[in-house]
Amino acid sequence: MSDAALLDVRDLVVRYGDTTAVDHVSFTLAPGETLALNGPSGCGKSSTALAVLQLRRPDSGEVRFEGRELTTLTESELRPVRPRMQPVFQDPYGSLSPRHRIRDAVAEPLRIQGQRPTRTQIAELLDRVGLDPSYGDRRPHELSGGQCQRVGIARALASEPRLLVLDEPVSSLDPSVRAGVLNLLADLQDDLGLGYLFICHDRAVVRHFAHRVIEMRDGRISSG
Numbered sequence: 001m002s003d004a005a006l007l008d009v010r011d012l013v014v015r016y017g018d019t020t021a022v023d024h025v026s027f028t029l030a031p032g033e034t035l036a037l038n039g040p041s042g043c044g045k046s047s048t049a050l051a052v053l054q055l056r057r058p059d060s061g062e063v064r065f066e067g068r069e070l071t072t073l074t075e076s077e078l079r080p081v082r083p084r085m086q087p088v089f090q091d092p093y094g095s096l097s098p099r100h101r102i103r104d105a106v107a108e109p110l111r112i113q114g115q116r117p118t119r120t121q122i123a124e125l126l127d128r129v130g131l132d133p134s135y136g137d138r139r140p141h142e143l144s145g146g147q148c149q150r151v152g153i154a155r156a157l158a159s160e161p162r163l164l165v166l167d168e169p170v171s172s173l174d175p176s177v178r179a180g181v182l183n184l185l186a187d188l189q190d191d192l193g194l195g196y197l198f199i200c201h202d203r204a205v206v207r208h209f210a211h212r213v214i215e216m217r218d219g220r221i222s223s224g
């Protein structure tokens with residue numbers, strides 16, 4: 001593997017019963033790089049993402065993150081690694097509890113790690129994603145889809161990750177809102193040097209946003 005790789009995935013296999021969702025997939029991702037996984041519905045993009053994040057343990061293969069092999073780690077050994085690789089999912093409302101104020105949603109990942117984030121920290125995170133800190137008092141239904149996705153990004157940033165796994169992060173948003181969220185992600189990458197594994201079925205978005213594209217089909221890489 002290249003020493004410079006943030007993420008080095010080798011021969012990844014994910015099976016659900018008789019279905020091989022990911023079939024010996026390999027790729028690397030450098031710090032500050034956006035690598036897109038593109039392909040039709042059911043080709044294995046989300047399964048790859050879940051296996052990279054170790055939210056679904058792969059059946060075989062290697063996932064090396066910041067030089068450390070993750071597939072052999074126990075859950076407790078993974079705990080300090082998880083904050084450094086954060087997911088952002090498609091459904092911005094579904095990722096947020098309707099009962100919780102935005103402030104608590106942003107604070108939750110830090111609380112899970114045993115931290116007690118201050119109001120200033122939360123305000124800074126909201127500001128970082130282009131939301132006025134007053135949004136901390138609101139609940140998800142008082143926000144638009146784009147604003148909710150910004151909250152999802154703020155939550156992901158809270159634990160100071162190096163890698164964001166973005167699974168169709170703008171697919172449920174209106175085209176006008178989409179550009180704003182993609183611009184935000186690009187700015188954050190420039191400022192923080194984040195690596196993005198960007199899962200998207202929309203070729204136009206992928207071409208515009210990603211540095212490199214891997215095409216997937218039937219669980220395999222077909223080009224890239």
Ligand SMILES: Nc1ncnc2c1ncn2[C@@H]1O[C@H](COP(=O)(O)OP(=O)(O)OP(=O)(O)O)[C@@H](O)[C@H]1O
Pocket residue numbers: 016019020021039040041042043044045046047048201
């Ligand atoms: N939890 C599961 N149980 C059984 N089969 C699954 C499960 N999740 C995914 N699959 C199957 O694995 C294959 C790959 O699915 P996956 O969701 O990874 O593809 P995808 O490219 O992300 O698709 P989409 O764009 O529709 O989300 C599909 O055949 C799917 O039906």
